[in-house]
Amino acid sequence: MKLQIKIVLVEPLYQGNVGSVARVMKNFGFYELVLVNPCKLKGEARAMSSHAREILENAKIINTFNEAINDVSLVVGTTGMTSSKDDEHIRTPAYTPSELKNKLEGKNGTVAILFGREDNGFTNDELKSCDMIIHIPANDEYSVMNISHSVAVILYELSSIQSGEKSLAEPFDMKLLYEHLKELLEQIEYPAHKKDKTLLMFRRVFGRAQLTNREVQTLRGVLRIIQRRMK
């Protein structure tokens, strides 16, 4: 088994950027490109892709954000903005590309690395669907990078990664875990106004912990016992 990394561009606006992303993917040995509702891809995209035209031509084009993430074990969102407030789980904690590399070392499974729109990044709902957020440390005076530069830096880091034996939990099992946690919060009558935030925190914590299937089963076992004892 190998770590399978796909690059997802969410509603890219400029075809030149899409072509540039394809080129740098091939430079670092990554081939799977997914485009969510992209701009028109014509001559400029092809020109910028240079000798990586096959990556552009084989890109999977889909209509919705959810289609991009429903079959992956780990959804990684990249953002140019981080939050300094510790209780805003949407953008925190943000990891660096080298921390992401360390976390993926020795693992296998499917990982999607998502890049938002050139002008507006991700919506909050999209960010909430990410298991993990990464941020490239940049100059405070001007931290917004060109999308293909962000891809270049992240794939440069990940290109030396070694896959391994530790399988990431299946997306389906992770989904069941989060539903289970939600059910539990309802059963314990957790304050409604805090519920979403706390569920997001669970996603961030378990996302960056990169659970194995065994761990997911054990956690759900614990949840079941708690539920039984509360009856």
Next chain:
Amino acid sequence: MKLQIKIVLVEPLYQGNVGSVARVMKNFGFYELVLVNPCKLKGEARAMSSHAREILENAKIINTFNEAINDVSLVVGTTGMTSSKDDEHIRTPAYTPSELKNKLEGKNGTVAILFGREDNGFTNDELKSCDMIIHIPANDEYSVMNISHSVAVILYELSSIQSGEKSLAEPFDMKLLYEHLKELLEQIEYPAHKKDKTLLMFRRVFGRAQLTNREVQTLRGVLRIIQRRMK
């Protein structure tokens, strides 16, 4: 004293690339751009520079390669091609960006990082003028990166560097050292056909060793004693 890093583009062909380089320089906090005999810089260069337009406008435009390197302590050439032959000192040994970072950690002085033409890279004479060669490890199937992606990866690595107290030798003293070595090779009647290659090897060795002024003086002292004993 601080480490002062300037980015030198040698005869860039596409103005969009020059603008992109300016943008990513500002993203990582680098401000000194030097352009050797560049293409015309108009609207597309400004558009791609985005909020780093001042770096583009303040770029130093010069006519010859030598003007770019005669006032710097360490000349670093970046190349997409490396040589596998150990005796070709032109492109070997090639260091990675993270090895360059480790070498510069704790130093101060002026460093120029040079990027060649988008189509033909550097001439052999230009490469011979470099103290050190770096190469971004990339996919054998397609290793030629867009110039702004190369700048992005290298500056990403260097952005976290800490300057220090160890001053790099002055360019003038390094020049005297190389002239001294050349003089010595002539005095010992070193085989003419090997002389240039060996002088280039000295440049590569002392370049990556990053000599201090004190070390240059000591080396030249040793050379002087050798010369005296040979008379």
